[in-house]
Each structure stands twice: as structure tokens, then as C-alpha cells.
Amino acid sequence: MKKILIANWKMKLFEKQSLDLTKKIKKKKFSKIEIVLAPSFPYLSAVKKLLAKTTIKLAAQNSAAQTLGALTGEVAAEMIKDIGCSYAIVGHSERRQNLFETDQLINEKIKRLFEQKITPILCVGETLEQKKNGRRNQVLVQQLKNCLSKIAVLEKENLVLAYEPVWAIGSGNVVDVAELEAVWGILKHAISMLVSENYFENNVRFIYGGSVDEKNIEQFSALPFVHGFLVGGASLSADKFLTMAEILNRS
Ligand code: PGA
Numbered sequence: 001m002k003k004i005l006i007a008n009w010k011m012k013l014f015e016k017q018s019l020d021l022t023k024k025i026k027k028k029k030f031s032k033i034e035i036v037l038a039p040s041f042p043y044l045s046a047v048k049k050l051l052a053k054t055t056i057k058l059a060a061q062n063s064a065a066q067t068l069g070a071l072t073g074e075v076a077a078e079m080i081k082d083i084g085c086s087y088a089i090v091g092h093s094e095r096r097q098n099l100f101e102t103d104q105l106i107n108e109k110i111k112r113l114f115e116q117k118i119t120p121i122l123c124v125g126e127t128l129e130q131k132k133n134g135r136r137n138q139v140l141v142q143q144l145k146n147c148l149s150k151i152a153v154l155e156k157e158n159l160v161l162a163y164e165p166v167w168a169i170g171s172g173n174v175v176d177v178a179e180l181e182a183v184w185g186i187l188k189h190a191i192s193m194l195v196s197e198n199y200f201e202n203n204v205r206f207i208y209g210g211s212v213d214e215k216n217i218e219q220f221s222a223l224p225f226v227h228g229f230l231v232g233g234a235s236l237s238a239d240k241f242l243t244m245a246e247i248l249n250r251s
Helices: 015-026 041-050 077-083 093-098 103-115 128-132 136-148 177-194 197-203 217-221 238-249
Strands: 003-008 033-038 057-060 087-090 119-124 159-163 204-209 228-231
Touching: 003 087, 003 204, 003 238, 015 033, 015 041, 015 238, 033 087, 033 238, 041 057, 041 077, 057 077, 077 103, 087 103, 103 119, 103 136, 119 136, 128 136, 136 177, 159 177, 177 197, 177 204, 177 217, 197 204, 217 228, 217 238, 228 238
Parallel strands: 003 033, 003 228, 033 057, 057 087, 087 119, 119 159, 159 204, 204 228
Antiparallel strands: none
């Protein structure tokens, strides 16, 4: 599987800004990595049109836990599939914290995504308080186990697993390399117990997110166990995002 660079534009760009950014990003080609754009829901179709004849993939920033039906305001995995998304972000800490999303809800979302053959980008991460209290490992393993519990098809499906420490998101602080390696080891062990080591090796891409930018990416992209990045702030600038893509592409 190719390394992956995901632009999470969050709730920050209007249509024109999303399209302008897409046009700039699609000008450059990267043979060794996969580029994924996650615009806001109303602009997915317009961005998708611009991506025709490119290898850039589309991601939804969320997906409903329920199937198609009477649920005002939600967007079903069937619809996300219909628009042409290959990925959907689930479990982002901004949704866990502001919208009170639980692991159980995220688990249902992942099931719906797998039913539609959409690859989940599952975010897990500890808060600063949990980190300070020495609870990081416990929190991460619990999130992972809960979010992936009772998914019969899991061993056949691909997963992007994003370690996103809450204290690193949008803060300018990044994890250090030793910590990242420790977390990778813990999550690898947890998935190996849950499914198999083979599954982790062949179907899971372990990525990092949290204040990654064009200046600090290299220390992480050089690590053999890091398969990509989920980028917020720095993905709003074409120059920064393309520089990051270049660095990852030659890593
Ligand atoms: P950031 O966001 O790069 O702005 O820290 C990352 C994320 O929330 O996925």
C-alpha cells in the first residue's frame, strides 16, 4: 500500500476556496504516494469533478452510523459512496469532544463504511491530561478496541489508523519520534491481538496527525513504520501541502 497524505480542510473553506486549492494541488503528480482531499460535505461533488483524470482521492469528513433513512441532517455511507469518496474520517477528536461522539457510535460508523467498501480513517488520541496522568496507552488501546469491536469483515478490509494526540492538534506541538514509535508498537500489538499481525502488516496504514507541516514532516516521513499523515492547518496552503507531498514522495 502506498503512503498516504490526507488534507483535512475541516469546516474552514467555502466552495471557491476548496476548488482553487484543489486546482493548485492537482497540478503536481506524485507517483509513490496517495493524495486524499477531505473538503466539507457541500463541496464534495464539485471537488470530485475537478479530480477526474487525476489519481487524487476524495474523503468525507464524517459518515452516519445509520443506513439510509429518516435521519434529518445526517449523511449516510451509501451517499458518501455515491458521491465517489474512497475514504471517510471517523473518530476525530473534534467530534468526540464537541459533539460527544462515543467509541460505540464510531464503531457503528465503521461498520456502515465497510458495508460500502469505503476505507475508514480512524482517529485515536489521548488528551493532555490523560498523557500527564500516564494513561496514554490505556486510552489508545481502549479506543481502538471499542471502535473495532465485533466487526466481522474487519480482517478483509483496509484501515487507515491515525494517531492524533489531542494536545498536538492545531497547537504547533508535535509528538516526538520515540513517543510515536512507542504508540505504533502499542497499536500494532492491540490490532495483532484483535485480528492478526498479518492484518496489521498488510491492511493497516499507521499515520500521524497533529501540527504536521512542511517544516517538521521529514523527521516522521523517514520512519519506516509511518505510512502517512492527516494534515489540518498546513493543508489549507497549496504550497505547504505540496511541499509535504514532495517530501513524503521521496521518503
Ligand atoms: P492540524 O490538524 O494539522 O491542524 O494539527 C490535524 C487534524 O486535526 O487532523
